[in-house]
Amino acid sequence: MSSRTFTPALILCLAAACALSAACGGSTPRRRAATAEAPPPAEAPAPEANVLPAAGEVAARKLPPPGVAEVRGAVERIFKGAVKIDSVPSFAVGDFNGDDSQDLAVAVSPSPGRLGEMNDELAAWIIKDPFAPPPDGSSSYGAARRRALVEEDDTLLAVIHGYGAEGWRDPQATQTFVLKDAAGQVVKARARKVALASAHESRLPRLLGDVIDETVGGRAGFIYYDGAHYAWHDPRGYRKPPPLRVVHGGMVKAAQQ
Numbered sequence: 001m002s003s004r005t006f007t008p009a010l011i012l013c014l015a016a017a018c019a020l021s022a023a024c025g026g027s028t029p030r031r032r033a034a035t036a037e038a039p040p041p042a043e044a045p046a047p048e049a050n051v052l053p054a055a056g057e058v059a060a061r062k063l064p065p066p067g068v069a070e071v072r073g074a075v076e077r078i079f080k081g082a083v084k085i086d087s088v089p090s091f092a093v094g095d096f097n098g099d100d101s102q103d104l105a106v107a108v109s110p111s112p113g114r115l116g117e118m119n120d121e122l123a124a125w126i127i128k129d130p131f132a133p134p135p136d137g138s139s140s141y142g143a144a145r146r147r148a149l150v151e152e153d154d155t156l157l158a159v160i161h162g163y164g165a166e167g168w169r170d171p172q173a174t175q176t177f178v179l180k181d182a183a184g185q186v187v188k189a190r191a192r193k194v195a196l197a198s199a200h201e202s203r204l205p206r207l208l209g210d211v212i213d214e215t216v217g218g219r220a221g222f223i224y225y226d227g228a229h230y231a232w233h234d235p236r237g238y239r240k241p242p243p244l245r246v247v248h249g250g251m252v253k254a255a256q257q
Helices: 003-037 055-060 068-079 140-144 192-197
Strands: 091-094 103-110 125-128 156-160 176-180 188-190 211-216 219-225 230-233 244-246 252-254
Touching: 068 103, 068 156, 091 188, 091 211, 156 211
Parallel strands: 125 176
Antiparallel strands: 091 103, 103 156, 156 176, 188 211, 211 219, 219 230, 244 252
């Protein structure tokens, strides 16, 4: 090929290459700008979660102070006339069983002619004597299984366990303990942390919830829930129970000291 023929051909090739490069270089910034200016895709809303409040959130809810009419209504809902309360009832509220739901403790007495209903084995309440000591060599849980009976002249303390955020006011709050001769002149609740701070651990039973301060028969103490039933604590004569051990057959027995 001659130099005259090669030169125009080379010039044409270079011109075509420059034009192609310019076209590609010009479109890249526009594509980048379009990509940068495009808004990000909208996020789909998260589905609503079925989350129940934690126990602490239920406990933190502010409940109104209990009224006499509410207390009477709760007692009637449970006992349906089998017990009566004073015209000015003695009662207290607190989380006595430690389940983060407010409970009610109220002094009651058996209604005349209704002892059969009170002591019915199928009744909707559990009758216990909080002053009865456990049998020798057994645990306090064994005492919880002993059945007590209400008598005509008993002074009773009814403890209605709460249910959920509404506590003892909730219509589903039906679990109730009836404590024999356990109603003092004044029924007062004391917070668990205050009770724990009042004495050394060795001088206190295992407390799961708030306690009920009372003076019963001239004795000052408190009633507490131990996970199975309610018991009386006398700070003057309390002795820490021995640890439990498993014996033959899977039964639990207090260790001999």
